[in-house]
Amino acid sequence: MRGITIGQVVLVGAGNMGGAMLSGWLKNGVPGASVTVIDPGPSDAMQTMIAEAGSLSVPVPPAGLVADVLFLAIKPQMMADVLPVLKSLVGPSTVVVSVAAGTTLAAMREHLGDAGMVRAMPNTPAMVGRGITGAYANDRVSDDQRDLVDRLLKVSGPVEWVNSEADINAVTAVSGSGPAYVFYLVECMAEAGRKAGLQADLAMRLARETVAGAGELLHQSRDDASRLRQNVTSPGGTTAAALSVLMDPQSGLQPVFDQAIEAARQRAEELAK
Template sequence: MKFTMQGPLLLAGAGKMGGAILEGLLARGLDARQVIVQEPTPAPAVAAFLAENAIDVVPAIDELTQPPAVILVAVKPQVIDAVMPGLAKLAGPQTLFVSIAAGRPLAAFEKYAPKAAVVRAMPNTPAAIQRGMTVAVANANVTPVQRALANDLLAAVGDVMWVDDEALLDPVTAVSGSGPAYVFFLTECLAEAGRAAGLDAAFAEKLARATVIGSAALMEASGLAPAELRRNVTSPGGTTAAALEVLGGEAGLKELMTAAVAAATKRGRELAK
């Protein structure tokens, strides 16, 4: 479905995630002439992409001839207080703020634009290949039309889900935002275990990568629950069952993952204060 918007898109922050969303939007038909990028030091790959699409990058914007339809806030969380006063001045009455600044609550934006429609979103790194998972929450000023616009914008990089309670963004971040790192670490550990069992290092890494990638593809293609897929590959008394007895034992993978998500959730709430 072609992405359209009644007005300019101001991208504040052209890092990897902001660049990935912009790339997805352009691929879906957004006119590059509608895009304004505010970024003092864009990532090299993003800078090259912007140049290819004839999109100008400016370090700062003092005024615009037309208020943005959307201001996509993709700056680092620690600079929100520095950039929001200027962005708030550029916004019009119908401007929608969409923030992907991790850990910054809706209140951090409402502080500078109390009447503004604000959507806070948490995408994850597979957004870089348009396979992301994004969870979003809207403040009370967001209209149904603006929510649909935000959904279409975020869908440019993958699936989108919504929650009504902003507090859920912390466990969401712990599961899907940080989740790719858990999968990458699992792959590392699986390869290391193969090396410890006597496999060549390069061979073990290739086995681990291919296994994780293939298993994810099977889970997507089959539509079956992970538990059912696990049971399908586990023969009673077999090698997989022996391994799962270790992983499912006391202080096993389930307990470790529960503790890891709890720790990430706790840290997210601390950073939001």
């Protein structure tokens, strides 16, 4: 982000996601002095990062401060209480970015006015710079604002822009909640290994490193997931035997994931009402 005009960035929320974003911004050239963090109780680690960067940390919006980018990294259940307090930060050229699941543009507009707004859905690997974010911008977001928001979000990984706000619910179901599915896969593999006779701690290490390694191979390879799966699978071998169960069209993973993703998508819709 070096070489572009950042303006005044106001980060509301200094939890895990807010901390990950601030760390990424600072590492990618955002001047610390251009960032104001609003949080009534940041952690010691966050306070240290803010102080070392030369950013301002305050519990409530300072009088007279207007944001160029207002970045909301707070929990959805806090939005109704926090949004009215933030109205003074929004000016004619402010773009508001929310990473809270379920909080619609209409809900934000009710409290903040008719500003340029972006709904974004990152995921927890953002904390190690390996996340992915889905984003939607309303029609008041200019090309320059969208470019700036894209750069701010990309510090934690790729950004995929979607064509409708409703798509954010599906993004939430697939990638926003997705890391939990992968972690549970590790749990299931480890438990199956234990039942197959391995010591529980060994089974967990094998499952954990296998999933982490496979993910890194997928990240680095030009081949898609289907090709990588085929590369591992010898006809009539052990992998093929396991996949005959996992890929069963009635009881395998695909119908289970269809149900799981739809349940998550519907819940995202409910939270938005």
